[in-house]
Amino acid sequence: MSDTLLFGVLPYVAMGIFLIVTIQRYRQRTFTYSSLSSQFLENKKHFWGSVPFHYGVLFVLFLHLAGLFIPDAILAWNAEPTRLFVTEATGLAMAVITLVGLANIVLRRLQVRKARTVTTLSDWVIYGLLAVQVITGIGVAVFHGWGSSWFATSLTPWLWSLVKLDPQLGYVAALPWMVKLHIVNAWLVIGFFPFTRLVHVLVVPNPYLWRRTQVVVWNYDRKKARSAD
Numbered sequence: 001m002s003d004t005l006l007f008g009v010l011p012y013v014a015m016g017i018f019l020i021v022t023i024q025r026y027r028q029r030t031f032t033y034s035s036l037s038s039q040f041l042e043n044k045k046h047f048w049g050s051v052p053f054h055y056g057v058l059f060v061l062f063l064h065l066a067g068l069f070i071p072d073a074i075l076a077w078n079a080e081p082t083r084l085f086v087t088e089a090t091g092l093a094m095a096v097i098t099l100v101g102l103a104n105i106v107l108r109r110l111q112v113r114k115a116r117t118v119t120t121l122s123d124w125v126i127y128g129l130l131a132v133q134v135i136t137g138i139g140v141a142v143f144h145g146w147g148s149s150w151f152a153t154s155l156t157p158w159l160w161s162l163v164k165l166d167p168q169l170g171y172v173a174a175l176p177w178m179v180k181l182h183i184v185n186a187w188l189v190i191g192f193f194p195f196t197r198l199v200h201v202l203v204v205p206n207p208y209l210w211r212r213t214q215v216v217v218w219n220y221d222r223k224k225a226r227s228a229d
């Protein structure tokens with residue numbers, strides 16, 4: 001019963017909320033579609049949070065998407081033990097880097113008064129959900145190894161069965177509780193996503209990569225302004 005709710009119903013509820021609210025927010029509150037960066041308020045601690053977090057999370061997300069879209073290629077790659085080990089070790093290392101970044105992001109928002117002032121309840125909720133996601137991900141990698149292979153054989157067919165509107169719960173029913181928690185929390189992240197600053201992921205300003213550079217000229221003493229915390 002709970003498996004049906006968590007793995008057969010929750011994914012649709014989360015995706016439904018995700019689709020409806022991201023579109024509604026984009027249409028009605030377009031100017032809130034942003035990471036609402038606080039980098040100008042404080043830059044040093046920001047660097048040690050945001051940079052490792054983004055490198056880590058993008059790499060780990062890329063691995064998950066590879067498992068979803070090219071499972072056969074992943075299995076063929078993993079067929080050679082050295083390559084399997086390299087994939088697993090790299091994924092785990094990037095997850096740890098993500099966690100270090102996230103911890104620094106949260107600490108900064110607690111310690112730097114200006115950053116704390118612009119932090120909302122939805123920020124705290126999404127930081128909590130992301131923390132659970134990354135910590136359980138590391139737990140899965142450590143205690144239930146070779147996930148890059150069993151993802152392709154257990155989770156990929158289940159995810160595609162959801163897409164085909166014919167959830168095959170047999171693929172996930174016997175998985176260890178830590179893996180189940182990692183999956184359920186991922187749907188909670190997806191469902192809560194449109195209410196948070198994470199919407200910036202959907203509006204990445206790609207043209208920044210090729211547009212002409214801009215020169216920013218400060219007309220006040222940056223050190224002085226920032227030393228006020």
Ligand code: HEM
Binds near residue numbers: 036038050058105109
């Ligand atoms: C290509 C993809 C991405 C780009 C270009 C990008 C860019 C940015 C930028 C410019 C900021 C504002 C600066 C800052 O405060 O760090 C930011 C903040 C943030 N991003 Fe991303 N991001 C991307 C993907 C992601 C993903 C996949 C996640 C999480 C799943 C994420 C989570 C966050 C969070 C939580 C913040 C706020 C950090 C804080 O509290 O200061 N981003 N991102």
